[in-house]
Amino acid sequence: MTAEEILNSLKAKFGDAVVESKLDAPQPWIVINPARMKDIALFLRDDPATQFDYMMCLSGVDYNNGKLGIVYHLFSMVHRHKIVLKAFCTKEQPHIQSVSSVWATANWHEREAFDMYGIVLDEHPDLRRILLPYDWEGHPLRKDYKVPEFYNGMKVPY
Numbered sequence: 001m002t003a004e005e006i007l008n009s010l011k012a013k014f015g016d017a018v019v020e021s022k023l024d025a026p027q028p029w030i031v032i033n034p035a036r037m038k039d040i041a042l043f044l045r046d047d048p049a050t051q052f053d054y055m056m057c058l059s060g061v062d063y064n065n066g067k068l069g070i071v072y073h074l075f076s077m078v079h080r081h082k083i084v085l086k087a088f089c090t091k092e093q094p095h096i097q098s099v100s101s102v103w104a105t106a107n108w109h110e111r112e113a114f115d116m117y118g119i120v121l122d123e124h125p126d127l128r129r130i131l132l133p134y135d136w137e138g139h140p141l142r143k144d145y146k147v148p149e150f151y152n153g154m155k156v157p158y
Helices: 003-017 034-046 106-117
Strands: 018-022 029-032 054-062 067-075 082-090 095-097 120-122
Touching: 003 018, 003 029, 003 034, 029 034, 034 082, 034 095, 054 106, 067 106, 082 095, 106 120
Parallel strands: 029 082, 095 120
Antiparallel strands: 018 029, 054 067, 067 082
């Protein structure tokens, strides 16, 4: 399937949950409503025409304008096509639906997005820090993050 066919399939099934798209990019992408991410992921994995059975990557992003997001790179081993999905949220309401029940590999990637960016992955089975200590304050990959001078009485080396 082409990116346009994938987009049309999603629009037909999910309507306004498909927010935006850019199909003429080097890696075509589609923006999804963050509250519908799991439903759309299940459809893309299970629909015989798409069969996106491989989530290549899931990355958190701080767009530096109060907006956070997650970018999903999907690939179909069967059909040999790929697509990029994006879901946005705000720093004030940093919620996006988890896809870890759809692609198991998303589990740790989502934990990293939570740890580094503070994005809360709703319905994640074990959402806790994965790289930093449990009592670390803040999310270091946010563009407005200020490195603390001390952590548990120890000087942070910066």
